[in-house]
Structures are given as C-alpha cells and as structure tokens.
Amino acid sequence: MKAISSNMIQKLFSVIINALYLITIIFIVIMVTVTALLNKTNLALQTKTNLLTGNVVKQDIPILATGSATLQDFIVEDGQHVEPGDKLFSWSQTINATTIASQTVTAPTAGIVKFTKLKPGDTVQANWKIIDIYTDDGPRLLVYLTQDQYNSIRNIANLQAYSTRLDQSLTVVPKMFQADTVNNGTAQEKIGVYFDFRDAQYATSLLQNESLKLLLPQPKTVGVTDMLHKISFLSQ
Amino acid sequence: MHNRPRKIQNTALLFLILAPLTMLYYASYIFNPLHAGNILLYLIQLVADTIAIINITTLWITILLDIIQTDHHRSGSTYDVQWLGDTQPTVDVLIPVANEPLEIIAHTLSNVSQLDYPHITYLLDDGTTDEAKKLAKKYHATYIKRPQEKKSFAKSGNLNYGLTYCHGDFVAIFDADHAPEKTFLSELLPFFKNSKVGLVQTPQFYTNTDKFIAAGTSQAQEVFYKYIQPAKNSYNASFCVGTNMIYRRTALDTIGGIALCDHTEDLLTSIRIHENGYQSIFYNKVLAKGRAPETIPAFFRQQNRWSRGGFLLFFTHNPLFLKSLTIDQRLQYFFSNIHYFTTFSILVYLLIPIIYLFFGVYPMNLTYGQTWLIHYLPYFLMVYFMPFFLLGKLQIATISTSLASFSPYLKAFLAVILKNKYQWVATETQKKQKFLMNDIWPHLLIIFLSLASVYVGWYHVQDIPTTLYASIWTLINSYMLFIFIVKGMQKENDTALEKVSDESN
Numbered sequence: 195m196k197a198i199s200s201n202m203i204q205k206l207f208s209v210i211i212n213a214l215y216l217i218t219i220i221f222i223v224i225m226v227t228v229t230a231l232l233n234k235t236n237l238a239l240q241t242k243t244n245l246l247t248g249n250v251v252k253q254d255i256p257i258l259a260t261g262s263a264t265l266q267d268f269i270v271e272d273g274q275h276v277e278p279g280d281k282l283f284s285w286s287q288t289i290n291a292t293t294i295a296s297q298t299v300t301a302p303t304a305g306i307v308k309f310t311k312l313k314p315g316d317t318v319q320a321n322w323k324i325i326d327i328y329t330d331d332g333p334r335l336l337v338y339l340t341q342d343q344y345n346s347i348r349n350i351a352n353l354q355a356y357s358t359r360l361d362q363s364l365t366v367v368p369k370m371f372q373a374d375t376v377n378n379g380t381a382q383e384k385i386g387v388y389f390d391f392r393d394a395q396y397a398t399s400l401l402q403n404e405s406l407k408l409l410l411p412q413p414k415t416v417g418v419t420d421m422l423h424k425i426s427f428l429s430q
Numbered sequence: 431m432h433n434r435p436r437k438i439q440n441t442a443l444l445f446l447i448l449a450p451l452t453m454l455y456y457a458s459y460i461f462n463p464l465h466a467g468n469i470l471l472y473l474i475q476l477v478a479d480t481i482a483i484i485n486i487t488t489l490w491i492t493i494l495l496d497i498i499q500t501d502h503h504r505s506g507s508t509y510d511v512q513w514l515g516d517t518q519p520t521v522d523v524l525i526p527v528a529n530e531p532l533e534i535i536a537h538t539l540s541n542v543s544q545l546d547y548p549h550i551t552y553l554l555d556d557g558t559t560d561e562a563k564k565l566a567k568k569y570h571a572t573y574i575k576r577p578q579e580k581k582s583f584a585k586s587g588n589l590n591y592g593l594t595y596c597h598g599d600f601v602a603i604f605d606a607d608h609a610p611e612k613t614f615l616s617e618l619l620p621f622f623k624n625s626k627v628g629l630v631q632t633p634q635f636y637t638n639t640d641k642f643i644a645a646g647t648s649q650a651q652e653v654f655y656k657y658i659q660p661a662k663n664s665y666n667a668s669f670c671v672g673t674n675m676i677y678r679r680t681a682l683d684t685i686g687g688i689a690l691c692d693h694t695e696d697l698l699t700s701i702r703i704h705e706n707g708y709q710s711i712f713y714n715k716v717l718a719k720g721r722a723p724e725t726i727p728a729f730f731r732q733q734n735r736w737s738r739g740g741f742l743l744f745f746t747h748n749p750l751f752l753k754s755l756t757i758d759q760r761l762q763y764f765f766s767n768i769h770y771f772t773t774f775s776i777l778v779y780l781l782i783p784i785i786y787l788f789f790g791v792y793p794m795n796l797t798y799g800q801t802w803l804i805h806y807l808p809y810f811l812m813v814y815f816m817p818f819f820l821l822g823k824l825q826i827a828t829i830s831t832s833l834a835s836f837s838p839y840l841k842a843f844l845a846v847i848l849k850n851k852y853q854w855v856a857t858e859t860q861k862k863q864k865f866l867m868n869d870i871w872p873h874l875l876i877i878f879l880s881l882a883s884v885y886v887g888w889y890h891v892q893d894i895p896t897t898l899y900a901s902i903w904t905l906i907n908s909y910m911l912f913i914f915i916v917k918g919m920q921k922e923n924d925t926a927l928e929k930v931s932d933e934s935n
Contacts, residue, residue, distance in 0.1 A: 215867035219875050227882040230788040231889065237790075238890040 244410040248337030248355065248389070250400045252328035255303055259318040263287040266296065272309040276301040282325055285318075305329040308402070330398045335366050335389040337408050344385045346411050352392060355406040360399060365392040366408070442493065442657075445819035448812055449490050453483050456809035459802070460794070468791040471782070475793035478778035481771050482813070488765040489658070496661035508624035514616070519599035521549040521615055521676075525571070526588045528556040530606040534721070535562055538609045539569035547615035549602070554592040556581070585672070586695035590687040598679060605673035608634065608720035618676050621711050628681030628708025629700065632674045632715060633659070636722035642917030643729045644722035646831030651722075653820050658766075659712045665758035668712035669700035669766070673720070681708045694739020698747065701763060705754035726918035729831065730838040730869050737770040738842035744768065745846060773839030780836070780907050783900035784879050787887030796896050803899060826913065833907065834914040837872045866919070873911045880908040 269281040276282070284298045301307075308326040318324060335355055339347070347353065347368055355366045366389035389408070391397035400406075459465055460479050466472040523542050527535050535553075542551050551571035555562045566573035576591045583590075589603065600622065604610055618630045633655035636648040662668040670677075672695070682688065682699075684706050689698035700710060723729040749755065749763030786792045794802050818824035844850075867874075883904060887897045 212867040215871050216874070219871060219878060222875065223878040223882050226788060226879065227886060230883075230886045233789065234886060234890050 246337055246339070246343070246408045246410060247405050248335045248408050250333050250402060250404040250406060251336050251388070252305075252333040252400075252402045253331060254402070255305065255327045255329055256323040257282065257299060257302075257325040257327065259285075259320055259322045259324055261287055261320045262317065264317050265312060265314050265324070267314050268309070269298070270307050272307060274307050275305070276307055276327065277304050278302060282307065285324075299324075301327060303327060303329050303331075306402075328402045332394075333391060333397050333400055333402075334369075335391070335406055335408070336386055337389065338384040338386050340384060343410055344387065347387075350411060353389070353408060353410065355389070355391075355408045357400065357404065357406050359401075359404065362396065364396055364400075364406070366390065367392055439822055441819045441822050445812075445816065446490065446494055446497075448808075448819075449486055452808040452812045453486060456805050457483060459805035465794050465802070467793050467795045471785065471791060471793035474778055475782065478775040481768075482775040485769060485772055485775075486813070486816075488768070492661040492762070492765060493657050496657070496664050508627065509620050510623040511620045513623040514620050518548075519619065519622070520597075521547060521600045521602060521619070522596035522598035522679075523549050523551045523602045523604065523615075524554055524589060524592050524596070525551065525604050525606060526554045526556065526585050526592070527562055527606040528585075528588070529558060532561055532565060535606045536565050536569075538604055538606055539565055539571055541609035541611075542571070542604065543569045544612055545610060545615050546612045547619065549615060550596065550598065552592050552596055554588045556584070556588045583690045583695075584692050586688045586690050586692075586699075589695075590690065593682070593687055601677045601679055601682060603673060603675060603677070604718060605720065608673045608718045610674070610718040611716075614674075614717045615676070617715070617717060618713060621713070622676075622678060624709070626707065626709045627711055628678045628703040628706075629670055629710040630676050631659070631668060631670055631710065631712050632717045634671060634674060635716040635719050637719050638721050638724060641722075641724040642827050642920075643726070643831055643914070644724050645825055646827035646829075646914075647722040647729065647732075649817055649821065649823075649825055649828040650832065653817065655714065657820060660714055662762045662766075663710075663712040663714075665762050666704070666709050666756070667759040667762035668710050669763070670696040670710070672696035674718040677703075678708070681706070684708075691739070691742070693735045694743065697739060697743060697763075697766075701747070701749065701752065701755070704759055705752065724918075726866065726869050726915070729835075729918065733835050734838035734842050737773070737839040738845060740767050740770040741843050741846040744770075770839050770842070773836045773843060776833060776836040777840065780833070780876055780904075783904040783907070784876070784883040786900045787883035787897065787904065788879075790892070792896070796893065800895075826910070827917075830910040830914040830917075833910045834873060837869070840872075870915050870918075873915055877908045877911050877915075880904040 263285040266284040266286055268283045270276060270283070278301055280301045282299045282301055284296060286296045305327040308328060310323055310325065312318065312322075312324055350368065352365050352367050354363045356363050369388045369390060391400075457479075460476065463472075523545070525535070525538060525542065539551070539553065542549075551569070553562060553566040553571045553573050555566075555573065555575045560575065563573050563575075565571075572595070574592050574595055576588060580591060581587065593601070600619065602610075602615060614632075618632070621627050621630045634651055636644055636651070639645045639648045659668050677699075681703050685699065685702040689695045689702055691698055703710065723732050743749065743763075744767045749760050749767060752760060752763075755763070782793065796802060812819075814829065815824060817828045884901045887901055891897050
C-alpha cells in the first residue's frame with residue numbers, strides 16, 4: 195500500500211510539474227502574441243488614421259477672349275507645358291464690318307495648358323475662357339483636417355506627402371494662417387489647410403487636382419497598460 | 431579486404447557539385463551588407479549561416495578528399511589471419527552497464543558468450559542494484575561492481591576500474607545495448623599484426639529503425655559511418671565511438687587507460703592514442719547491432735552527452751592546437767568538434783520566420799523578396815535534402831530529429847560555458863524521466879509561438895508574399911517538431927523487449 199501511495203504521489207507531482215511547464219509556455223505565448231497584436235493594431239491604426247488625402251491646387255491663369263472672335267487653330271496641345279511667349283492659338287476678330295484681323299495669342303507665363311470645350315471654328319464672345327494655364331509657380335496641397343489632426347500639426351515644421359503617380363515623397367510645409375473652416379459635406383467640421391511644397395522643382399511635375407497622401411504625426415498608441423486599466427475599470 | 435564502398439553513389443556526386451554552387455550563390459547574397467534588413471537580426475543570421483556553411487563545407491571537403499586521395503585507404507594492408515593463429519593473443523571483453531534493462535544486458539551477454547574467439551567477459555556494473563549479477567553468472571562473465579567510494583567519473587571510471595582486473599593483450603568494449611556478431615573478434619584481431627595499430631573500430635548499427643526517433647538517429651549515423659569515418663580513416667583520424675571496438679592493451683596502458691572524463695571519453699582516448707603515435711582503423715562492416723534511443727529523454731541524453739563532449743573538447747582540448755597530431759588529424763578532429771555548433775543555426779532558422787510574423791522585422795531587406803527567395807531556396811533545399819544526396823533516401827524522421835536536437839546541444843553548450851557538473855546517465859537507463867516537459871518545453875514553446883505567429887502575421891497583413899513564405903517555413907518547422915514529440919512520447923517498452931527477444935531467437 196505504501197509503495198502504491200508513494201507511486202501515486204510521484205505521478206501526481208509529475209503531472210503538476212508538467213502542467214506548470216505547460217501553463218508557463220502558454221502564458222509566454224499569450225504575452226508575445228498580445229504584444230505583437232497590439233503593435234500591429236497600432237500600426238494599422240496609424241496607417242489608417244494618419245494617412246490623409248489632399249489635392250494639388252495650382253494657380254490657374256485663364257486666357258479670356260477680349261471680344262467676339264472665331265478660333266482658327268490651336269498651336270499647342272492639351273496638357274502641354276509652355277514657356278512665356280509660346281504661341282497658344284490663333285483667332286480672327288471682327289474689328290468692324292469690313293475688317294477682320296487674324297491674331298496669335300501667346301502664353302503670358304510658364305505652365306501647363308488645359309483646354310476647354312472649345313474647338314477651332316467656334317465663335318467666342320468677350321470674357322469667354324479659351325484656355326487655362328496652370329502656372330509652374332506655387333502649386334499647393336489642400337488637405338481637410340479634423341480639429342485633432344489640425345492640432346497635431348500646429349507645431350510641425352514640415353510633413354511628407356506622397357504621390358502615387360510619381361512614386362515620390364515630397365516635403366510640404368503647412369500654412370496655418372491660411373486655414374479655412376469648412377463643413378466639407380460631413381457631419382464633422384473640418385479645416386482646410388494649404389501646404390506649400392518645399393522643393394518647387396519637383397512640385398512642378400504635379401498635376402492640378404492630383405491626389406497626394408499626407409502622413410500626419412503618429413497619435414498616442416494603445417498599450418498593454420491601457421488595456422489593463424480598461425480591464426480593471428470594467429471589472430469594478 | 432573490403433571495408434568501404436569503393437563507388438560513390440550518383441546522388442552524392444550531385445551533392446559534391448551542388449553544395450558549393452548553392453552555398454556560394456546564397457553567400458554572395460547574405461554576406462552583402464547592402465541586403466541587410468534589421469541590423470541585429472542580420473548579424474545573428476550571419477553567424478547562423480556562417481556556422482551552417484562551415485559545417486557543410488567541412489563535410490564536403492572530407493568526402494571530396496576521401497575520393498581524390500584513394501591511396502590513403504590503407505586499412506587492409508596489415509590484415510593477417512595467419513598471425514592471429516600463430517600468436518593467439520588473449521582478449522578481454524568489457525561490458526559497462528548502468529541501470530539498463532536486464533533484458534538488453536542479457537541479450538548482449540548472450541551474444542558475447544557466443545563469440546568464436548577465446549575471451550574473458552567482464553560485466554562492469556555501475557548500476558544502483560545488483561540485479562545484473564545473476565545474468566553475469568548465467569553467461570559465465572566476471573561480475574565487477576565499483577565500490578561507492580571509487581565511483582568517480584562515469585563510464586570511463588567504470589572501464590578503468592574494470593581494466594585493473596583484466597590483463598589480456600586486447601580489450602573489446604560493448605555498451606549494454608550493442609550485441610556483437612560471432613565473428614567480431616576473429617575478424618578484427620588480424621588488424622593488430624601491425625604493432626602500431628592501437629584501435630580498431632566498427633560502425634554502430636541500429637536494429638530498431640521502425641521507431642521514429644531511432645530511425646532519425648540511425649540515418650544521421652549512417653552518414654557518419656558511410657562517409658565521415660571512412661574519410662577520417664584515410665587520414666589515420668578515425669576515432670573510437672565508445673562501443674564495438676578493440677583496443678590494444680599496451681596502447682591503453684601507454685596513455686594511462688581510458689581518458690577520465692564524464693562524457694566522450696572515447697574521443698579523448700582516441701586523440702591520446704593518436705598523440706602517442708598509434709594508428710586507428712575503421713573497419714566498415716557491421717559486426718555488432720545495437721539499439722538507437724527511441725524516446726525523447728533517451729535521445730536527448732545521448733545527444734547531450736555527445737555534444738557536451740564536443741563542446742568541452744573545443745574549449746579545453748581544442749584538437750587544432752594539439753601539436754602531437756598531424757595536420758590531417760587535427761583538422762578531422764576539429765571538423766567533428768564544430769558540428770555541435772549547428773545548434774545556433776537551427777535555433778536561428780526556427781526563430782527567424784516567427785519573429786518576422788510577429789513583429790514584421792527580418793534580417794534581410796525584403797523590398798525585393800523574390801531576390802532573397804531565389805538565393806535562399808537552392809541552399810535551403812540542398813540542406814534539407816542532404817540525407818537524400820548522401821544516402822539516396824530521405825526520411826522525415828531524420829529532418830525531425832535533426833531539428834529537435836537543437837535543444838540538447840544548446841543545453842550542453844550552456845553547461846560547458848557555465849561549467850555545470852555533469853551526471854552521466856546511460857542512454858537506455860531504466861531510471862524514469864520524471865518530467866517530460868523538462869525536455870520538450872523548448873519545442874512546445876516554438877510550436878505554440880509558430881502557430882500564434884501565423885495568426886498575427888496574417889492579421890492586417892502588409893506583405894503577402896513574404897508572409898506566405900514565412901508561414902510555410904515556420905509551419906513546416908513546427909510540424910517537424912510536433913511529429914518528433916508525438917512519436918517520441920509513444921511508449922517505448924511495448925515493443926523494445928520483444929525486439930530483443932526476436933533478435934535472440
């Protein structure tokens with residue numbers, strides 16, 4: 195009997211020790227998994243909430259008709275980059291009943307040409323827009339931010355914006371004093387903030403209305419202690 | 431005298447061609463710092479790859495030199511049966527035991543009693559009971575039990591104590607679980623005509639390869655006895671493996687008996703024999719059959735003992751600096767020593783995909799993941815399929831046991847570094863392992879971490895191809911470790927004794 199009970203105690207002891215090993219292993223795995231999941235969640239959260247989309251806004255110089263005229267020919271093509279003095283199109287204006295003057299209009303500034311719906315042969319009236327030129331100077335990025343996002347960039351000198359089309363990151367500088375408060379069609383009021391591009395040379399490659407992704411600074415992340423606080427709070 | 435395969439198989443030739451190509455191709459990628467990812471992990475990966483590549487290279491060199499320097503094969507040159515008949519030297523057969531199952535000891539004693547050359551058998555019992563005494567009497571063996579006060583050093587102490595009672599010209603040694611063929615002595619003794627021959631060793635051959643762990647161990651041993659020992663034999667550097675061999679008694683006396691240490695006394699004894707100008711011969715014919723460990727505790731005990739000896743030699747008696755040995759011998763012993771460092775490579779290879787899946791960090795820059803894969807895959811396949819290249823067959827058991835052995839190797843390394851005292855326990859001891867988890871917790875931890883890491887990896891997945899590679903990699907590793915645990919936990923005593931009795935019949 196003694197031998198049997200001693201044997202049983204040994205077996206029981208063995209089971210307990212093996213179970214303790216297993217519990218420790220499971221505990222370690224859970225801890226590592228929770229830590230990794232928190233890291234991933236935070237990363238995903240940051241990627242989701244910190245990547246905003248903004249649009250490139252270029253200065254637009256419309257070329258307007260000065261009076262009644264007939265468009266003869268477009269010398270440039272839609273989307274073409276022009277320098278000051280480059281010929282844009284020709285037209286004929288009726289000065290009086292007998293005099294028709296043919297003229298060629300040149301670009302007043304460097305930029306990218308954007309056609310309207312007009313085509314050669316069309317007759318235009320005074321102040322009709324014939325061509326737009328988006329100038330190379332001073333394209334900006336317009337991004338709509340929530341109040342929290344706006345606060346998070348208040349003291350930031352520059353941020354990164356990414357162009358998927360160019361596969362290139364560009365440094366942008368927020369112009370806080372130019373902010374506009376808009377509703378932007380959503381329930382939450384948003385603030386429209388303009389950003390200047392620090393490197394103007396690269397910025398000239400951007401297109402009007404092109405979407406850029408703006409990476410905001412990382413917000414405070416969720417931690418294990420936060421989670422434990424929540425658990426203890428809930429259990430009370 | 432046929433003692434080694436003369437013709438190397440085609441798959442082994444393929445290994446000789448593919449191994450350097452795949453290694454160089456991979457090395458050109460991994461050793462380029464431009465490809466570094468996380469710098470800490472990169473450095474760890476470099477160490478792991480360096481160890482693995484060095485080990486494969488030493489194997490490659492050993493096999494290649496053995497092929498191109500065939501004139502080194504000189505083991506048959508002094509073989510003389512006539513000499514044996516004329517001189518009739520005396521032989522002592524020593525069987526050291528320490529708590530092995532009685533049935534296993536009986537089987538070995540029975541086979542020893544049937545040896546066809548006159549001999550005296552000594553059963554050297556270091557066990558905690560006297561149960562083996564009856565067996566010794568039954569098989570007409572002299573029973574010697576060390577008194578408690580003289581029990582210093584394990585097997586080597588036991589053997590040396592036994593040597594004080596016997597005075598034959600030659601000493602044959604069999605572990606309790608290795609039973610010799612009838613002709614063991616009569617086939618090996620003729621080598622000793624050459625008075626410079628101090629040791630003749632035969633392969634360890636396992637009969638219980640129907641068991642998973644035993645099969646894995648057996649195939650790893652097969653590589654050793656098919657390629658490495660014959661190659662070492664070419665450089666007079668084949669060494670004793672602790673059983674199935676004969677020592678010349680004068681050689682043993684010259685070096686003061688079996689080297690006294692708690693593990694790998696066989697390797698150290700071989701080194702001393704070589705240092706004293708004696709030759710060793712590896713006779714590549716199975717003349718004794720034994721049992722490989724079948725259970726996890728037995729396997730780990732064996733691997734821990736071997737690796738502990740390897741590390742200890744590396745750090746305290748590094749063969750590279752033993753001036754009495756030839757350059758060939760130094761290199762061959764050194765090659766055997768560094769094998770156990772592969773534990774670090776295995777551990778890193780097990781952990782890298784898990785770390786990536788958990789935390790998204792990787793040693794390499796995976797911006798162009800395909801580039802890494804293209805360089806790594808051929809090397810990976812070459813390493814995984816090495817048993818196939820060398821033996822023409824591949825068993826999951828071999829890969830599984832190789833992966834699982836990182837744990838006893840690592841424990842041995844730490845024990846040597848921390849100078850922990852070692853208590854020798856026979857591989858097939860009857861002593862029950864109390865806590866199985868003590869052995870398998872690292873493997874279970876890796877399996878659970880792998881499964882969890884796959885879940886985490888696919889949660890908000892960013893890089894699908896790399897996550898897929900890492901998931902497949904870690905799941906394969908986990909499966910190998912899992913199957914090792916499951917197969918190793920199956921009760922060994924259900925068939926083990928039946929096998930012994932089958933072999934006896």
